[in-house]
Amino acid sequence: MKLVLVDDDKLVSASLKTILSADPEVEVLAIGNSGKDAQELYFKHHPDILLMDIRMDGGNGLDAGKQILAKDPNANILYLSTFVDEDYIRTALAIGAKGYILKQDFDSILPSLRAVASGQKVFAGEIVEKIPTMSLEEIVPYQQFDLTDKEFELVQKVAEGLSNKEISGALYLSEGTVRNYLTIILEKLDLRDRTQLAVFYYKNQWDKL
């Protein structure tokens, strides 16, 4: 299990490395101390998991994670935080991170890494209990790209393979409007054409909720 660790407290990141490296399965490829580091190291080493602090001096972990996931939707990013902060958790989920665990939960870090490595999402028990107000299901990943609901509807139609004319019929819009929407959407997602949009849709598993 190849890891990259990022924490702006060098003591923490170093300790983590020491502790985690004790396990023969674990290999720490690199250590960083800022969001910027996270991006560089991620794309340099392509670790199985990027274990990262959220609150950091040099650019926060959430923005960095968002950018990494924009380029590589399959990146496994596991956040390690000191606090149970609802906004943080919400955002972490929204950008598609694989989990949010607490530094205090010392013993659970390694098992959590394993879980993520095997494709699970993992959240500290405290979180699930403490925040029943959050409906995890409702957190829609597309909000991360500032798509409106209507825009997302359009995306879905494109991802079904409909033409602009067909979409205009399905959504009761003029064909011209559909095109305008498309232009906006492609702009927001930094894509070139409807085919890339469909590809993006399935690669990011937007078809699964």
Place this chain on the structure above:
Amino acid sequence: MKLVLVDDDKLVSASLKTILSADPEVEVLAIGNSGKDAQELYFKHHPDILLMDIRMDGGNGLDAGKQILAKDPNANILYLSTFVDEDYIRTALAIGAKGYILKQDFDSILPSLRAVASGQKVFAGEIVEKIPTMSLEEIVPYQQFDLTDKEFELVQKVAEGLSNKEISGALYLSEGTVRNYLTIILEKLDLRDRTQLAVFYYKNQWDKL
């Protein structure tokens, strides 16, 4: 686990029902005796798994399976045969069936069904041993649509979101040739445009090998 059973030997299908129904998890929705039955019953009941014989009088099981999978790529079809016939196995795999087991392996039928229900593919041990000449990896599901290797390469490029010009660069073909290929491919798969092709690609999980 909801099943539809199809075997042209009514004794076999009836016995199977009796035996499988003994397990409380199993529910046999219907029994058929021909390939035609298989299609009708599949789309009438939408079972979790269609357990079907290959060699049957009223239209063979492979053709029926192919047609079902053309309409519903996610159909779980498990073939139950008396013989270890390489051609059968090859075809079964090629059309995207979930497995090929032997009637003799009596005790393994139920476990195999469970495996398929949980998303696995399953093949009788005899098969994997007896036929080392077959490289399972090489059996490509797209052969079912008579796509050539080159055509499939093109499909992959489209499914990555490349334009015709980009594809022509990647595959060392002229842009015109790429278009011609595209026309053929769309014709073969009965699709309209490249976006539908990309959608088809991911829906049929061609991205997973």
Place this chain on the structure above:
DNA sequence: TTCATGATGTGACAAATGTCATATTCTGAG
């Protein structure tokens, strides 16, 4: 009311796409 804003629409345009008829080239079977 006035104004800003967002949702929707139109027209014009260039580029990309898909179709078709028709070459050209290469290669393998006979």
Place this chain on the structure above:
DNA sequence: CTCAGAATATGACATTTGTCACATCATGAA
């Protein structure tokens, strides 16, 4: 060698797509 059939290419063409500038309209805040 010769021929048939792939594979590859070209040009013409109609359509669709994506972009842009600019309307129109409703609605809610000031």
